[in-house]
Amino acid sequence: MLDRFKIALQHTLPKRWLTQLAGWGAERRGGWLTKLVIDGFVRFYKVDMQEAQRPELTAYRTFNEFFVRPLRDDARPIDTDPLRLVMPADGAVSQSGPIDGDQVFQAKGHHYSLEALLAGNDQMTQIFRDGSFVTTYLAPRDYHRVHMPCNGILREMIYVPGDLFSVNPLTAASIPNLFARNERVICLFDTDFGPMAQILVGATIVGSIETTWAGTVTPPREGVIKRWRYPAADDDGAVVLLKGQEMGRFKLGSTVVNLFSKDNVILGDHLHTRFVTRVGQYMAQGSEAVDYPLPGQSAVQ
Incomplete structure (x- = not known):
């Protein structure tokens, strides 16, 4: 029943408007509010910030800066086998x-x-x-x-x-x-x-x-x-x-x-x-x- 409700929402929600609103908000420099949102996101989704080049949450001025954060140079070794x-x-x-x-x-x-x-x-x-x-x-x-x-x-x-x-x-x-x-x-x-x-x-x-x-x-x-x-x-x-x-x-x-x-x-x-x-x-x-x-x-x- 819950899954059917979630799918029904996918068909009825104004997805384009919500996406535009989210994109606008994610680019805003909101000071303490931005930090609060990022902190809540990290806690809810259990994001491993120790992999990031800048692990401290105060380093990110916008949510998008946090979301596309670069990782440490050694965080993702690349398999170099040429085949x-x-x-x-x-x-x-x-x-x-x-x-x-x-x-x-x-x-x-x-x-x-x-x-x-x-x-x-x-x-x-x-x-x-x-x-x-x-x-x-x-x-x-x-x-x-x-x-x-x-x-x-x-x-x-x-x-x-x-x-x-x-x-x-x-x-x-x-x-x-x-x-x-x-x-x-x-x-x-x-x-x-x-x-x-x-x-x-x-x-x-x-x-x-x-x-x-x-x-x-x-x-x-x-x-x-x-x-x-x-x-x-x-x-x-x-x-x-x-x-x-x-x-x-x-x-x-x-x-x-x-x-x-x-x-x-x-x-x-x-x-x-x-x-x-x-x-x-x-x-x-x-x-x-x-x-x-x-x-x-x-x-x-």
């Missing part, structure tokens, strides 16, 4: 496995199509047909910067407007096509393991989605699909990111969906539903060796 891809985010595996044709598993009884997830982009849909995927859910207590699973060259970014349903496990199990309905930013990379998409999915109260190369992608929420294309590695303006480097962040929590093309990546057997993830941990094995050295860095910046 391994690593987890992009702290959180928990929602689902993972093979893509059945263009059908991606969401939760028991629910699938969604690549075509819907990728906003009808037929070329990109064909790239990932019969490939594999990993969906990582970031809870409010988690670190909310998103990192690269492997070295990559950004080729395309697409902003897709959409709903702002919550993306927690209950909602994922109850609302069909959730990740293909919500607002999202699709990032397509060339990698040594074939094409990879890293998709940042918005949700209720997610004030903004940002990338390291473009800054804030949303808001504003203008209701139209936007598309950016980027040059190859050797051309001016290329965006090259190394394994373990930050690529984006959420201001309030959400979900990351990774897509891999067929036969290029073998997902780890440990990626069961609710498996707790940390940036830099082993996620998958690539089928080919990289042809350039990995960075010497070993931690999140």
